[in-house]
Amino acid sequence: MSIKRIIVPIETADGGRAALKAAAIVAAKTGAGVEALHIRQRPQIPATEPYAFGATVSNEFLIGLEQAAVEKAAVLKRMFDETAKGAATMRWVEREGVAPFDVGAAARVADLVVFGRTASADSHREAANLEETLFQSGRPVLLAPPDAFGVFPRRILFAWNGSREAARAMAAASSFFARAEAVGVVTFGAAAGVPGPDDAAKTLRLHGVTTEIISRDKDDRDADGFLDLAREWRADLGVMGAYSHARWRQIVLGGFTRGMLAQTALPVLMAH
Incomplete structure (x- = not known):
């Protein structure tokens, strides 16, 4: 099949920007649509002592994690808007889940999955998303450095x-x-x-x-x-x-x- 659906998992601004630019070049040549996917990390409940104080600390901790995830998603959405510049073929998809597992699962319906690679934005979670997609999606992955994918490959x-x-x-x-x-x-x-x-x-x-x-x-x-x-x-x-x-x-x-x-x-x- 030809490339008609490209998924771009977004975990960091620098990596996401590089991936979106590469995906746009591929999409322009193949007529594909591009989905920028961000999995907003669902807070995990930590183990606590069975006392009221422990429960209170856990609740505050979870609220803090949820707020941090929402703020991070907002930053990445702004990066997407600046990079996509209203392109009709590109859309933002955000949902709560557990990365990297939900990233690998979502990628299974893509014709191509694009990840950015930058020297400064190599987070552990970004690397985990990449390897989970390689091993669990069954779909091809395009790894795009920021300044090396300027035109469709010749x-x-x-x-x-x-x-x-x-x-x-x-x-x-x-x-x-x-x-x-x-x-x-x-x-x-x-x-x-x-x-x-x-x-x-x-x-x-x-x-x-x-x-x-x-x-x-x-x-x-x-x-x-x-x-x-x-x-x-x-x-x-x-x-x-x-x-x-x-x-x-x-x-x-x-x-x-x-x-x-x-x-x-x-x-x-x-x-x-």
Whole structure:
């Protein structure tokens, strides 16, 4: 299916602004509508002693949390209004819930989910929303740095390793591939027992995509190696499967996905 519904989870002003600008560019090219989604965090009741004083403290604490959530939502809504500038294709959606779980659930009906990535606005909850969406929504995620997504992507670098995650990313990026001037299918070392880059490129070419196969040594198989190649190839979008290896392994030992989530230079479309 083509991209017709874009959801942009909003958790911080800087990240939300970057995501909305990227979503607007994609929407202008694809005719999609954009929903800016903010989950106003429902206060969680803390454990207290079974005394009147404890109950009073808990009630005051909850009221304070509710007020803080309302104030935060108001700040983010103002940012949305300033960024959207009355665009008919963009609307604000706000509801009470529990992030990141409600973010991942809401994203399941989107054709594309867009997150912003800024060096200064990398909150724990924003990162949690991103990973929950990757793992629980089943939908593709576009990660957009603030100054790197100025136009709809023309040169796309696709990391292919033969995994099911890479296959899902290839399908998820079809609307981007179809509009690209060139797509580079890059592989870092040969993988046995799975389709190689030739097969992936063949599928893209059957869909009319101008494709180039790029081979790199397996020692370059990390985020830095991919980003170096992206600069060399003048790519303006990366496409990849996310967490082809276990998430715990990437958290402990580091990995391609973790490195790409941390960087702020290249827009990346991911699928898990």
